[in-house]
Amino acid sequence: MRAALFTGPGNLDVVDVDTPEAGPRELKIRVESCATCGTDAKIFGHGHPRLEPPQIIGHEIAGEVIQVGGETSGFSIGDRVQIIAAVPCEECWACKAGKQGICINQTSMGYQFGGGFAEEMIVPEAVLKANGVNKIPGDLSFDEAAVTEPLACALNAQRLIRVGEGDTVLVMGAGPIGCLHIRLARALGAKHVMLADINGDRLALSANAVKPDRAIDMSKEDLEAIVSDETDGIGPSVIITAAPAGAAQEQAIGMAAPGGRISFFGGLPKDKPMISVDSNVVHYKELILAGANGSSPAQNAEALELIASGKVPVADLITHRMSLENVRDAIDAVTSGDAIKVVIKPQGVTS
Template sequence: MGEKMLAMVLHGPGNLVCETIDRPKCGRREVLIRVKAVGLCGSDIRTITFGHHRLHYPQVIGHEIAGEVVETGNEAGQFTVGDRVYVGSIVPCHRCEPCRRGWHGLCENIVVPGSDIPGGYAEYMVLTGDMLDRGINKIMPDHVSYEEAVLVEPLSSVYACQKHIDITLGDVVVIIGAGPVGCLHVELAKLRGAGLVIVVEQSTKRLNMAKQFGTDYVINSSEADPVAAVKRLTGQWGADKVISACPALEAQQQAVAMTRKMGKVVFFGGVAKGTLTPLDTNLIHYNLLTVYGHYAYSEMDLRESYQLVVSGKLNAKKYITHTLPLREIEMAIKLTRNGDAIKVVLIP
């Protein structure tokens, strides 16, 4: 009988089971880590609830991972036992056309822990040879906690988005949605020099939590018209850049309506599959708006986001409102959905 471990195993949409399963074995080109922290991501909640087209069930999900090396294969060579490791969450092929153009998050052969291979919702996890060869796995300095490190992955996507639309000195930026991603957008926009950051959110609890990340104004969209409020705050001009960071059709409509002439709109949060957002394209046409979709990030975005966290320039600790044992994931999901948590980190 091999050694066993605790894991949360997804058997299908809505069927997440806490199980004792075989501990993975470490191959000659692999590294075995003891998972020390794994972040609960909004995409994980969607996958648990609705499934995901990339998954082969049963699967151990979880892609925001940090852990300690406990075993190395004799041909692995990259790490030694005892190393504290941040595990990068994308493994691009570096051969397809998107990879050749630097669009690693759009790799046509991408491997993602927790989707294509077992992820971090377990006590132990293998870093495969492909992850070691083509992924980004960093030895963490002692002053950075495992819990802080899991913020690197969501920050990477936020970082890539703001770099792409060039949020810069003096910009008026609106973030629609004050979940963990929305709060990261607030702090990063301020770090990049935004002059005015406005958060739109319908949850009072989330609005109150968002204030600590540097937002200048908050608008409760359940009590006020956010488009009118943004126009009022900007002398009827509108915002330079608006990021819709929530899965709501109305938020995308509002984003277009509150952007100034020749401004930029980003659809950061995907909407439910099969739904379509009715947009007033005359606003886009006559106001010369640029509308971007945003998803994922490149290897360089992840590296730079890692440095932001490790350097302390972005305070990852502030986002972690709850730390719970892995087996209490249902409570973690509840806390996230009802707005009591910004970021929940699970400890296997």
């Protein structure tokens, strides 16, 4: 079968590999849709400490069950399914406390396990054990189902900072994750949402889709003045930084309302992880800062339901569909901001 094999930084080629067979405690799926995200670009550029090449990458996966191991239960050939990306061990203290996102033995699809940029893929035993295979409801498309995983990550972040009724929300970073954060915040009851980016073209593309109450082009406009104005001088009750920029994190702490909750959703580059913070601002404003790392299987199930029910629509965020052979172009489109969400179609693109 054909698969996109990562063999080291800068090297991702679509090649012929052996077609995998499911073991007794595994499923095999025909991959119908695997969405690309910023993490794929990061892996392509720099590799990842938990990923030993060569490996088939791709972790936002939806497909159809085509082989069922004899010792599995609950799944049949022909089931349409969505697969989790981060795989919790279900044994450690974090998993037992229901905090699978910070599992200390976490593995991931496309890292330790072969991923979804391939015609076929094995769903490993660990994923089944963690309830990480969700049946796609009704006639929801594979493409939309593939966006479940990033939405689950956004859901994890917004739960940690308790986004809810009446919040004023600023999302910094207008990539696909920023778009999902805007839509999710609305679904959770936020009353005023703002989207900011330093890339005017990316902002225009995303704002046109998710229609925030205010889009702020940081290359031309004064972010802090506008945000203050939009919030009657109080500041946003919630700020989510969905960009790999320390400056955004620093600005977030300065702009948040007293009692504000901030999510550092996007990680910073490995070589630039430090930021400068006036700790007294955090102290006197009683700010709550939270990180966010992946999502739990339960959050994946919930995210799929949010999409299927129409509470968080994603169809219009999928701006491009590409064949497996074009996976490098897909990653470029995500990096440049020319696309919102790009879905790879390993079985071929049909119009």
